[in-house]
Amino acid sequence: MRKVCVEHLKPGMVLGTNIYGYDGSILYEKGYELDEGSITTLMEGDLSYLQIRDSRDKETAREDLFRRCDEYVHEFFQYVNPENELFNEMFRQTLKRAFKAVQYKWELPCAAELRAKNVEHLTDALFIEETRPEEIVKYETELVSFPDIYVQIQEVLNDVNSSAEDIAKVVSRDIGLSAKLLKLINSPFYSLSQKVDSISRAVSLLGSNEVSSLALGVSTIDFFENIPPELMDMKTFWKHSLRCAVYSRMLASRMQGVEEDKFFTAGLLHDVGRLILFKNMPYASVQVLLFARGNMLPLVEAESAVLGYDHTDVGALLLEEWSFPGPLVEMIRKHHKFEDAEPSVEAAIIQLADNLAIASDIPSGGRFVLPGMGQDTLKVLRLSVEDLQELFDMHDQYIQGVLDVYL
Ligand SMILES: [Fe+2]
Numbered sequence: 001m002r003k004v005c006v007e008h009l010k011p012g013m014v015l016g017t018n019i020y021g022y023d024g025s026i027l028y029e030k031g032y033e034l035d036e037g038s039i040t041t042l043m044e045g046d047l048s049y050l051q052i053r054d055s056r057d058k059e060t061a062r063e064d065l066f067r068r069c070d071e072y073v074h075e076f077f078q079y080v081n082p083e084n085e086l087f088n089e090m091f092r093q094t095l096k097r098a099f100k101a102v103q104y105k106w107e108l109p110c111a112a113e114l115r116a117k118n119v120e121h122l123t124d125a126l127f128i129e130e131t132r133p134e135e136i137v138k139y140e141t142e143l144v145s146f147p148d149i150y151v152q153i154q155e156v157l158n159d160v161n162s163s164a165e166d167i168a169k170v171v172s173r174d175i176g177l178s179a180k181l182l183k184l185i186n187s188p189f190y191s192l193s194q195k196v197d198s199i200s201r202a203v204s205l206l207g208s209n210e211v212s213s214l215a216l217g218v219s220t221i222d223f224f225e226n227i228p229p230e231l232m233d234m235k236t237f238w239k240h241s242l243r244c245a246v247y248s249r250m251l252a253s254r255m256q257g258v259e260e261d262k263f264f265t266a267g268l269l270h271d272v273g274r275l276i277l278f279k280n281m282p283y284a285s286v287q288v289l290l291f292a293r294g295n296m297l298p299l300v301e302a303e304s305a306v307l308g309y310d311h312t313d314v315g316a317l318l319l320e321e322w323s324f325p326g327p328l329v330e331m332i333r334k335h336h337k338f339e340d341a342e343p344s345v346e347a348a349i350i351q352l353a354d355n356l357a358i359a360s361d362i363p364s365g366g367r368f369v370l371p372g373m374g375q376d377t378l379k380v381l382r383l384s385v386e387d388l389q390e391l392f393d394m395h396d397q398y399i400q401g402v403l404d405v406y407l
């Protein structure tokens, strides 16, 4: 027996349980074989899922499951050019993951399930009609300031007389932060040949820029609390961000002339504007979610349609306000910009990493469509199909070690 969403019912499927009508009487008995008429009746009812008996042989059931998966992934990729061989490889990898997940009981999401629940009580601190990204960021920064530790790191970094040892001293003062940093640096992702047991050793191996940038990213995770849980599961959010961080750094390390030290943090914080929106405008954020789902749009486009701006505008402004390094802010600002006349390699890395992260996490189910990216932006990265396969494989190998540090 398996759980099937009403939208995926097909004639010939056999009910595994009785279905009751509004008055409590049996509408369809267990064992009933569905036809077009009964499917229409069921779709008009309140049930989102039904128990369906596996009446056919295993091979046919498997083929059927694969076909449904293929349809779902095609919908997921509807904003992506199917003629590009890299996107094709991304499609293949995503389908492989989706199919594996459904065999392990992941149920393909349906619109009914993705409707936001229990959101009536949410109120926005700011009103859509009256806000621009500047006001939201001003409101946020007046309310709370960024963790002290980062301000101290910045002071040391900006001081021409400071040494790598000074950075290590500042970071080491925060025990929780140092412990997380060491765990991350010692995870297989960093592939260091020896165990690093102190921040000063980490600084001498990775450089003060990378360590301070990581410290910045790690402190930010703890900074965002109080997001209504029915709106956004913070674990899911950071999981996506960490996947993007891993892909970003891996991509950066393959590019000539690109310094990889800030890419993990850029990937980690690329969607931070979305958190600011959820935090200050939860009700408007629900409208964005519903609009995206109802119209099968990537979230970023739904944001523009409903709010008039998107999370990249808000995120970049916030990080600017917090004096984050300019190049990092620019990467975040441009991570959904498609039609850039001269796309930068840095922004292209975050854009591709974001798509790869979403594709790799397809069974999380929260996203209906992939945002995609501009062909010209993708071109500047000069990747081959083999490179992409390798990236997927390496991500799978490293991701758990990184997730374990944070979540
Ligand atoms: Fe984004």
Ligand SMILES: [Fe+2]
Pocket: 240, 244, 270, 271, 354
């Ligand atoms: Fe993202």
